[in-house]
Amino acid sequence: MMQNPLYSITALFDLPDEIIHAADKTSKAGYTRYDVHSPYPVHGMDHAMRLNTSKIGYFAFAFGLLGALCAVTFISWVTISDYPLVIGGKPFWSWPAFVPVSFEVTVLFASVLSTLAMIVLYFKFPNNAHPLHDTHYMKQVSSDKFGLSIQAEDPKFDEKLIKEFLKTIGGKEITSIYFEPEELSHGQKLFDLKFIGVLLVVALTVSASTYFTLNKLMYMQPFNWMMVQNKLKAQQASGLFRDGIGMRPPVEGTVARGFIPYAFKGKPEDAGTYLVDPLLPTKEVLDRGKSKYLTFCSPCHGNFARGDSRLQGQFPNPPTLHSDKVRSWPDGRIYHVITEGQNAMPSYTPQISPENRWAIINYIRVLQRAQNAKESDLK
Amino acid sequence: MSGQSSSTEYLNKPLPLITRSIGWGLLLLGAVCYVLGYLVDVRHAAFVHVVNFLFLTSIGVGALFLIALEYIAGAVWSVPMRRVNEFLAALIPIAALMGLLLFFHLHDLFPWVNAEAVAHDATLKMKEPYLNVNFFTLRFVVIFGLWTVFFYLFTRNSLKQDIDKDQKHTRFNIGLAAAFMPVFAIGLTVIAIDWAMSLEPLWYSTIYGVYYFSGIVLAGVAAATYIIVKLHEHGYFPQLRRDHFYSLGTLMFVFINFWAYIAFSQFLLVWYANMPEETYWFIDRWKNGWEYVSVLLIVVHFAVPYFMLLSQDSKMDLKRLKFISIWVLFAHMLDLYWLVMPSFSTSPVLSWMEMSFPLLTIGLVVVIFSWKMKRQNLIPLGDPKLGRGLEFRL
Numbered sequence A: 001m002m003q004n005p006l007y008s009i010t011a012l013f014d015l016p017d018e019i020i021h022a023a024d025k026t027s028k029a030g031y032t033r034y035d036v037h038s039p040y041p042v043h044g045m046d047h048a049m050r051l052n053t054s055k056i057g058y059f060a061f062a063f064g065l066l067g068a069l070c071a072v073t074f075i076s077w078v079t080i081s082d083y084p085l086v087i088g089g090k091p092f093w094s095w096p097a098f099v100p101v102s103f104e105v106t107v108l109f110a111s112v113l114s115t116l117a118m119i120v121l122y123f124k125f126p127n128n129a130h131p132l133h134d135t136h137y138m139k140q141v142s143s144d145k146f147g148l149s150i151q152a153e154d155p156k157f158d159e160k161l162i163k164e165f166l167k168t169i170g171g172k173e174i175t176s177i178y179f180e181p182e183e184l185s186h187g188q189k190l191f192d193l194k195f196i197g198v199l200l201v202v203a204l205t206v207s208a209s210t211y212f213t214l215n216k217l218m219y220m221q222p223f224n225w226m227m228v229q230n231k232l233k234a235q236q237a238s239g240l241f242r243d244g245i246g247m248r249p250p251v252e253g254t255v256a257r258g259f260i261p262y263a264f265k266g267k268p269e270d271a272g273t274y275l276v277d278p279l280l281p282t283k284e285v286l287d288r289g290k291s292k293y294l295t296f297c298s299p300c301h302g303n304f305a306r307g308d309s310r311l312q313g314q315f316p317n318p319p320t321l322h323s324d325k326v327r328s329w330p331d332g333r334i335y336h337v338i339t340e341g342q343n344a345m346p347s348y349t350p351q352i353s354p355e356n357r358w359a360i361i362n363y364i365r366v367l368q369r370a371q372n373a374k375e376s377d378l379k
Numbered sequence B: 001m002s003g004q005s006s007s008t009e010y011l012n013k014p015l016p017l018i019t020r021s022i023g024w025g026l027l028l029l030g031a032v033c034y035v036l037g038y039l040v041d042v043r044h045a046a047f048v049h050v051v052n053f054l055f056l057t058s059i060g061v062g063a064l065f066l067i068a069l070e071y072i073a074g075a076v077w078s079v080p081m082r083r084v085n086e087f088l089a090a091l092i093p094i095a096a097l098m099g100l101l102l103f104f105h106l107h108d109l110f111p112w113v114n115a116e117a118v119a120h121d122a123t124l125k126m127k128e129p130y131l132n133v134n135f136f137t138l139r140f141v142v143i144f145g146l147w148t149v150f151f152y153l154f155t156r157n158s159l160k161q162d163i164d165k166d167q168k169h170t171r172f173n174i175g176l177a178a179a180f181m182p183v184f185a186i187g188l189t190v191i192a193i194d195w196a197m198s199l200e201p202l203w204y205s206t207i208y209g210v211y212y213f214s215g216i217v218l219a220g221v222a223a224a225t226y227i228i229v230k231l232h233e234h235g236y237f238p239q240l241r242r243d244h245f246y247s248l249g250t251l252m253f254v255f256i257n258f259w260a261y262i263a264f265s266q267f268l269l270v271w272y273a274n275m276p277e278e279t280y281w282f283i284d285r286w287k288n289g290w291e292y293v294s295v296l297l298i299v300v301h302f303a304v305p306y307f308m309l310l311s312q313d314s315k316m317d318l319k320r321l322k323f324i325s326i327w328v329l330f331a332h333m334l335d336l337y338w339l340v341m342p343s344f345s346t347s348p349v350l351s352w353m354e355m356s357f358p359l360l361t362i363g364l365v366v367v368i369f370s371w372k373m374k375r376q377n378l379i380p381l382g383d384p385k386l387g388r389g390l391e392f393r394l
Helices: A016-028 A056-082 A095-123 A136-141 A159-168 A193-217 A268-274 A283-301 A324-328 A331-340 A354-371 B007-011 B017-040 B042-073 B079-089 B091-109 B115-120 B122-127 B133-164 B168-195 B208-233 B242-273 B276-284 B290-309 B318-343 B352-375 B386-390
Strands: A006-013 A034-037 A146-151 A172-178
Touching (some): A016 A034, A034 A136, A056 A095, A095 B242, A146 A159, A159 A172, A283 A354, B017 B042, B017 B352, B042 B079, B042 B133, B042 B208, B079 B091, B091 B133, B091 B352, B133 B168, B208 B352
Antiparallel strands (some): A034 A146
16 A cells, blocks of 8 residues: 555645635645645635636636527528428517527536536546545545645645644644555546447437337327327228228129119109109108108208299299199109209209108108199098 | 724715715706706606606615615625615615606606596506506605615614614614515516606506616616725725625626516517517617617627626726726616607607716716715624625635
């Protein structure tokens, strides 16, 4: 142990006032290479140690400018070219909106980077070995004592004299600190290959595990208001079928339920001859027929099938259904007109199901009978 | 203690005759200019009068705020210079007198005094319960009355302590400071709203009081800094050192930033919301030449002093501190001009009135100091924190 070189001689003090006076006296005695350690900043220490004003402020200013520049450039790029959005009718480059954010980024850069600069410049980070580490002295000054340590590299250094001197200024527990040569390195290690390598590994590990955790391990779909659903939409491709078509044509020779093709296309007379009303004129059927008639037919033919609706005069006038012609038509003939349309009347196939068509025909028959009642009906 | 041993020296050290004569000369010259101004153009003179009234209030109340702040925060470094603030706070009753003179011209200044205008405007009618002459007068009297009482109590206790060296005065003043803070905050908000914002009674800004507060403290610190440095240079404060001046410079720097922060916040909200009933106030200050005044205000009130005080050394440089404190006082004057004068004229006006009315303020400050320094000690000898204040190190 004793062959290790001497680093410094340390002394401990009890009160902040004592350490101020001790530092003042040490400066007056002509020592320059010494340091003071205290559990909290002591006012007046800069003066007592004859220190110059700190240069870290210039770093803070430069880093602050850098932060402001980064923020303004980034926000400008985003709002002008990368993702221009009109907000509140203001121009894309609305500088007042950028000021608060730029201010915060300036403060962030200035504070974080100048702290880093301080660690690098004054504490020689990443070199974190120091002869005073792991000593009784360091334990004391980081809890409730104030310490002074005069280093061996001081030009006026003389172990015996200094021990005497520290005793006269009131120091207690005067100790010599020895160190192993590798503990003391004043070289700048910031660009050391090993340090940069470790930094790189840390950066890669952290970003990779962050990516893995957030995107693979515990990825949660953001709530998208059910816009994305596990089903095929029209025109979408499907991997299930060999041809890749999602929309399937019906199997050859089959008919989809509810899509039975109309057998009398373009043959109104045949329809009249062969089609038979499948329904009985019960109350339910007539109620249904009335409801559908009022919905689909009455806008043109009128509520009582007289061809007198409010559309009178705006189109070729829709005919009355009380004419001899319509009254003498078989049910199938009327069904054909509803199915295929006639003159200005379009086909109602998509709107009215076959069953409802028959119900409507039943209701039309009721209306016709009401207008042209038989004599027996009146009895 | 060193401060006490050299105490009698201060008691017998009034300002030199030449300074006193200059003070009286400026005061008289300023008063003559006021009279001439009112003879030439009553309305114009009244508006410039408002600017100067608010300026005087700023310095006085700002100084009183710094005194209260020192007590309530237990500050040590500012104790040796506290008398300067106590002297400056004597401007409060004088500002009240200057404000009282303005009551003859309320009709020229405030649209809401005009009964016919109020009858025709629904908004003014709605605001009538607050904006009417009786309540306005009551607010003015109560606020300046309270401020004057606080000024009187603070300084009386401080002076008593010089003689009996009793710590109970400090304790009493700490309680007084706590009571003063809400009176100060509410009072300055009301004064700012009444005397500056209600010049355009349809416009409103909820941050207006804070805006005026930033100006008030800045004016108080700047005036105190200039006087302290000047007196130090002429041997009145021999024990002060760069640590004290650095603290003054830092305080000034802080409030330069605070003003910019608040001024920009006020602008940003109006700009964002973009509502015509709010934006017109800024638009009025961005046309017919007022835009140059607005830009000048940003440069003079923020950019220049910010960079001049940014570095650590510049806050300890006495020459620069003196220059900046005068600069900042001018900037505060410009700020008030920018707040008040657009209600008088749609384009900026700069006549001999704007130039000469501040002479009265400068004269008043010099006269107050020469009068007070003949009678009172420049250093609060009895203050228990004085020794630590003189020993203060960063």
